[in-house]
Amino acid sequence: MIKLITTNYFEMTAIILFGIGFMNILLQDNLIKKFIGLNIMDTAIYLYLVSYGYISNRTAPIIREGNWQYVNPVPSGLVLTGIVVSVSMTAFSLALVQRLYKRYGTLSFDEVIKKLRSGEAQNGSES
């Protein structure tokens, strides 16, 4: 078991990073920091997947003749998909945050909820 702790440190790091991102989402009040936490979670998952595709003493899957020793190419494709989806989700959510800021004049999630409940939304730029 102790041997596995020393060899599986990529997965351990990915899980700890995931926890940091999760705590960010739960505890940060600022909405932009919440989405930074979401991006940290994404990064942790990429690290996890890529570390699973890795095989020691093998090269990147650019195939040359006479060499059949390559790392697993499947997780690389998965990570590519993940990066694209994460970029589009981040852009969309940041656009929503910008609209929210224009409407309520604050980035704090609690303040937004408070203003929503008391019904005093600032009219901002909407004419």
Added chain:
Amino acid sequence: MTYNSSDNHESKWEKFFKWVNGEQALDSVWEKELKSKILGKRQKRHKSIEDVIDKINAQSKKIYIFFSIIITVTYIGILLYTAVLLPEHGNELNPTNNEVSQRYVENGVNDTGAVNAVSAMILEYRAFDTFGETVALFASIICVAILLKKDRSNLCPQEEREYIEDEKILNADGNGILKFTSRLIFPIVILYGVYVILNGHISPGGGFSGGAIIGAGLILYSAAYGDKNLKHIVNYNSFSKVVCGCLLVYFFSKGYSFFTGGNHIKSIIPKGTPGNILSGGLILPLNICVGAVVACTIYGFYSYFTKGDI
């Protein structure tokens, strides 16, 4: 804001149709009435209700923080214990390195003609997946445009002030270092992006990474010189034409597998010699399409977030 909450005589359906047509916001219809009723009653009963609510909020906040820490710690503990029990990192006998990846590595060159196994996988074996990814990017840029597009002739006073200040900053002669450096770097960045896109099937890279590099170059140029010089090439018309055209080309070359099913590796396009730049069948044109979409999307994000227009 043009909420007309005074006329309460409309039926619910009329209000709903007005909301669908965009003439009236929904919260003015239902929420305001409800809130005025509830709050009015509450304020009559308890004058110090806000203090009570604040107290409850502070208490529940503490409970929330406590429980979120406990939940995260247990969650991470379970996951860490699982990570210890997982098979060894980097061992070639791991169950993840099964016949799937073996088949992609061994038969990829013969099936597709592309040397890069990852490119062969995402643009030939699983081309419809990549089509979905590209459409996701397209959908997100459409959403950002819907949310952030500004009308230049219809700005509120604060936005107009910001716009004038931005123009002043751009026209000032202050950022000489940025202008000089970007003049040096911009052609190299674009050239490198084109290289990465065109060599996607014979070296690491491909449409997504090359498109991101070209988009970053366009952002650099736009940040240094403003969008006036770039407007001749990158404007709304060319943007929509390029993105929609590339998506349509991709769909007509690979989208038929949504209807026919099965793998569609056999095509009439010759595969060429593996390792040459004109090899890999449809992978090179598909890489170019994906790269164009990604470059336009990245630059579109930047310009919508900064200027509210493209």
